[in-house]
Amino acid sequence: MNxxxxxxxxxxxxxxxxxxxxxxxxxxxxxxVSVFTAIVLYQLGAHVIAVIELSLSVGLxxxxxxxxxxxxxxxxxxxxxxxRLGWLLALVAIFIILGLTVPLLQSSPVIPEASVATxxxxxxxxxxxxxxxxxxxxxxxxxxxxxEVLLPRTNYLRNTxxxxxxxxxxxxxxxxxxxxxxxxxxxx
Amino acid sequence: xxxxxxxxxxxxxxxxxxxxxxxxxxxMLKILIAIQIMVKGAxxxxxxxxxxxxxxxxxxxxxxxVIAVDTVVAIFGLTLAVKIQQHFGTLNVxxxxxxxx
Numbered sequence: 001m002n003x004x005x006x007x008x009x010x011x012x013x014x015x016x017x018x019x020x021x022x023x024x025x026x027x028x029x030x031x032x033v034s035v036f037t038a039i040v041l042y043q044l045g046a047h048v049i050a051v052i053e054l055s056l057s058v059g060l061x062x063x064x065x066x067x068x069x070x071x072x073x074x075x076x077x078x079x080x081x082x083x084r085l086g087w088l089l090a091l092v093a094i095f096i097i098l099g100l101t102v103p104l105l106q107s108s109p110v111i112p113e114a115s116v117a118t119x120x121x122x123x124x125x126x127x128x129x130x131x132x133x134x135x136x137x138x139x140x141x142x143x144x145x146x147x148e149v150l151l152p153r154t155n156y157l158r159n160t161x162x163x164x165x166x167x168x169x170x171x172x173x174x175x176x177x178x179x180x181x182x183x184x185x186x187x188x
Numbered sequence: 189x190x191x192x193x194x195x196x197x198x199x200x201x202x203x204x205x206x207x208x209x210x211x212x213x214x215x216m217l218k219i220l221i222a223i224q225i226m227v228k229g230a231x232x233x234x235x236x237x238x239x240x241x242x243x244x245x246x247x248x249x250x251x252x253x254v255i256a257v258d259t260v261v262a263i264f265g266l267t268l269a270v271k272i273q274q275h276f277g278t279l280n281v282x283x284x285x286x287x288x289x
Contacts, residue, residue, distance in 0.1 A: 003191050007198045014202055014225050018209040023217055030221050037228050040195055046235045049248045056255055061262050068266040072273040083212045090208035097200050116245045124249055131256045138260035145267040
């Protein structure tokens with residue numbers, strides 16, 4: 001019963017995230033999917049990955065999505081079309097995956113297993129190296145996203161300085177401040 | 189049907205919902221959200237497969253790799269979407285494909 005409620009909540013949140021018109025609503029429904037996923041994982045005994053899922057997916061990705069939506073604007077969202085062919089293809093994909101998965105569902109004897117830390121650091125070292133490289137690339141991507149937040153102000157200052165230096169008034173350039181050269185209401 | 193089988197079926201349905209979103213949606217940010225839903229299904233499937241084989245810690249280790257890659261993909265996708273919106277003025281993939289900038 002517990003699993004039924006959790007799974008139902010997860011699927012409803014996923015459907016609403018896909019069908020939602022507003023971007024911000026879709027982001028919040030995605031956060032709901034992540035919360036239910038973390039709870040299900042915890043119930044299954046995967047405690048480590050449940051905590052990581054909760055912190056990364058609900059925390060980091062939701063915040064980044066909200067930042068990106070605030071930059072591109074809510075008006076960019078589109079109305080999802082009701083596509084019967086899309087549902088049909090999705091059902092076909094589900095049945096194909098089920099058909100490939102069901103023959104593999106054989107109960108295996110429980111064998112003594114090492115801890116997560118031992119598996120992660122000693123048995124799967126190539127994975128760790130690859131993940132470090134991928135996280136480094138992700139940091140670069142995050143810098144690219146943050147530059148978009150800072151760049152408009154930098155461009156504005158640069159254009160202001162160019163306009164002021166046209167008269168060779170270098171002395172005035174040295175005393176420029178950002179507040180002094182905000183666009184006047186009359187000019188706008 | 190054990191809870192593991194039940195959750196495995198759920199993960200496959202999550203994959204289907206994300207796949208439907210990829211087919212129908214044209215907004216780049218929403219496509220990212222659909223990809224996130226698909227990845228969550230795959231991650232749950234890893235953990236459940238580990239649990240079915242009595243190696244749930246191995247499943248957790250693999251799921252952690254999935255989460256790391258998924259986070260980086262989300263960051264890059266968001267950066268690309270913001271850049272494309274600033275360059276073309278739209279987030280619609282169909283419109284952006286027909287524009288030259």
